[in-house]
Amino acid sequence: MIGTDRDRCIGSGNCAFQAPEVFDVDETGRVVVIGPAALGDERVLDAIEACPTDALCLVEGDA
């Protein structure tokens, strides 16, 4: 499962660019998770790392 911190998020869209079926940026300019992340999906892991403000993380449990 993906944890999102909307206070940290600046709406850069890095995550939506890396994994567009999983992440999007809403009209307020903050991240929303729009789809499931397959376990071990490299692009999701990359999106989490590529977040400019560390607003994403993997949460314990299923991906």
Place this chain on the structure above:
Amino acid sequence: MTELVIDRERIRSLFDLRNDVYASRGGAFDVDPYPTFHRLRETGPVHAGTPHEALGWTGDVFFQGLPYPDRPHFSVYDYETCSAVFKDAQRFVTNLPALPGEKPLPDSTILFMDGQRHRSYRTLVQPSFVPAKAIWWLDNWISTLVHQIVDAFGSDGRADFNVELCAPIPLLTITGSFGISIDEALEVRAAVISDGADVTTLARLLIPIIAARRDEPRDDLISVLVEAEIADDDGVVHRLDDTEVLGFAFILLAAGTGTTWKQMGITLVALLSHPEALAAVREDRSFLRSVVEETLRWTPTDPVFSRFVAEDCELGGVELPAGAIVHICLAAGNRDPLRWERPDEFDPFRPTKSHLGFGHGPHTCLGMHVARAEITHSVGAVLDRLPNLRLDPGAPAPRIIGLYERGPDTVPVIFGGNS
């Protein structure tokens, strides 16, 4: 909308950029900087001094964080530490009080704001630049513009893409989003290159537009800016005044024209010089995404950005005093062998990994998705519409030149004729 025939001659005269690149930003620098970056990184991620000093450049320099002769300078050359500096916006800031003899940096533009103030102002425009908005930019401005410019080439002939394609598209995209016509935008460009009266010319064009959009908002960027609401420190909500709107307009032009121009040129040179990659793109246009990203990794147009050190700290084993300047050599980070195999090789077939070509941290490039859309759409269009497009084998091979701002000196192409 009336069909506008782009005047190739006028474009050429306004955008022949041999003058621009040979400006004070180290444009005459024409050596490959990457071997030096590799050598430095081998002995540690952080080194005293500036990138241009390490490269042996003794000419004038002008870029973010330069020259500041009264401050100590440090440079960073590996991926992890570059990434860490970009992200640590507490310790590494874009604005500090000026020392005696230094010109203070304005804090009226998001480029030089920090903390909550930066966040509040950037939030006003960020929604207009998210990936989903790329369609808005394409449908409103980029598609038509690219169509008009490529149309002017015909299907048989030659061109210098650097001047005739890469230069006008980013400028006219942004001015289009301001509601400025192509003719007026070229007027601004003429002012930029003649007497530097760009600021007054642009203000003269924009002020009536700003007033008009306050009256009647449209689906464009100036309307977004005039309708934006920001809360000041007392929590009082206000709209941006004309100066603040103009400030945004200037930074969007300053940050989004030259960069995309050069990066588009670098992308075309890389693609047209690598037959395997070109064949793959011709076969499947979606592969262009990998080509654009790999070019950003391999040769980003702005290889270095800098920050002021806000407090004494340690970085990569080096003590940094407060007030020092750190040059984040993201181009070196983008070729870090710890992250990428064969890092000096342009290989768009490699597995995708995020890179630092658009920076990182809270100041990460605002326009990145629009830039990607401009480059992808333009390259796709010339491949679609200009048969047998290739680099002109009779012209000198393009060279990537420049130190802190890099791009090809020319992109001479031929198309049409016999295969």
